[in-house]
Amino acid sequence: MKLFPGISVLSSVKSDEEWMVRLKANQREAFDALYEKYKRPIMSYIYSMTRDQNLSEDLTQETFLKLYRTRESYVASAKFSTFLWTIAKHTTFDHLAKKKELLHAQSDAFGEPLESKDESPGADELMIREIEESKVRECLERLSPRAKHIVALRIFSEETYSEISKITSETEGTVKTILHRSKASLVECFKRRSK
């Protein structure tokens, strides 16, 4: 059953930014198109930060409501996905801060010692494919909150380093370093779990 029958086949032709301009004009179809495209990655990102299915659904809905409520503040020249991911980040962090679950780990970016050297990407990918989901999640959990957040954004938003740095208010260099070191930690963790 199609829940949003208003979305036509032509939806895919429009860019996110064009939809956002239409949403500013209060067009429901625009909201539905953006929601359909981003609901899963946003929810997956929030789930990776909260590990709670119901909560991640609530916060995802809150994110999209905020998108609608703040539509007037969107500048047409800005990248839409950065705007949306920033709302998702604030919604998640506000909730975690209220629950005091957000750890300030500026100096401790990584939960595991770095032991591995750079290996061929093909080998890493093969390893992830073979490992169970729960173990992949365990390894992600071992990263510090700061690193986990940046890795989760990289995984689900598929944004560039530059856009991630805007969303997280980190420098681009810091984002690159954290991602590079987190990947090494994750690979090492996967290796241990797959044995």
Place this chain on the structure above:
Amino acid sequence: MNFYDQMKNKLEQSPSRNFDQRMHALMDQEMALPQRQAQGLFRGFRLLIPATAMLALVAFYFHSKGIPSGLPIDSSPESVEFLQTYETLGSIEEDLINASDEEWNEVLAEVNS
């Protein structure tokens, strides 16, 4: 497929069955909100207009009656007497304003006698 795409495949979550319906309902409510606010405002104006008209009518009534504020306006004998005196004084005052010098002198002579 790169490292992060592989992780995405493993970790991506699916929303529960009624998630879309709930979002849909929330948005219906949200988009109806400005309309409801506008309706509330209109309802407020609808009440304000007759209230203002009523006040204007009352003000016009008292204005046309020529009753100065603070004077008794009930139907008691004292009020009726007072109003009659007021009207008499009013007519005398009007006569004096329009009176000529000769008439004035006559009035003054009457008063002094």
